[in-house]
Every structure is written in structure tokens, then in C-alpha cells.
Amino acid sequence: MFEIVLPAGTDEVTVADIPGLLALAIHPRKLSGRVVSYLAKQAAPDGVAYPLAPEDEAALTKIWPALTLPKAGLPEAQWKHYAETFDASLERPEWALVPVWLNEESNAD
DSSP: OOOOOOOTTOOOOOGGGHHHHHHHHHSOOOOOSOEEEEEEEEOTTTOOEEEOOHHHHHHHHHHOTTSOOOOTTEEHHHHHHHHHHHHHOTTOOSSEEEEEETTOSOOOO
16 A cells, blocks of 8 residues: 655645656655755744745745746755745745755754
8 A cells, every 4th residue: 555645734736746646655756865845934033934825825936937836856956946046036025935855854954
């Protein structure tokens, strides 16, 4: 029996994502290096990372018009481009964008 593991904070899955999730359950990727599980936002005063709300995702879409929102399984090398674009954006929100790593016990960056 295979188990489909959804990223933390996932409330729904699109029909288009189901074949990929099934394939990963049957043939899991061997992870080398860090891989993004999901994105979170971190407010300065408390330092706690919170799940992104729909309005946060809308803000990211404005910052990354040529990029799609990263999905679970994004390798660190690809994440760096997203992070650099976010950090350089004039439309950057006041909160920090932090990746939560799939294959790392401590997600401190």
C-alpha cells in the first residue's frame, strides 16, 4: 500500500495534481539537497512562521508575474531565484517569506 503525503497546510488538491501525487507515492524521488515543502510568512516581532493566506499568495503572484507559485518538491537551487526576486521586489510585503524544507529536521535558515 502506498501513502500520498500532502504538504503541511494543504486544504485541497486540484485534479491536475493527483497524477503527480500518485506517481510520487509509487516512485518516491530520492532527495539530494534541500527541497521546499511549502512556503510560510514570518512577521518580525514574534519570529513565528505562519501559513500563507490567499491574499499573501495573491501578493506573491504580483511579485512573481513570470513565475508560477512554487509547489512542494521545489529544489533549493530553483528556490533561490524565487527568493532573490522576492527580496528585490518593490511590492514586497512587510513580512519575510520563508521556505519550510521537506527533508530537513531543523528548518532554520
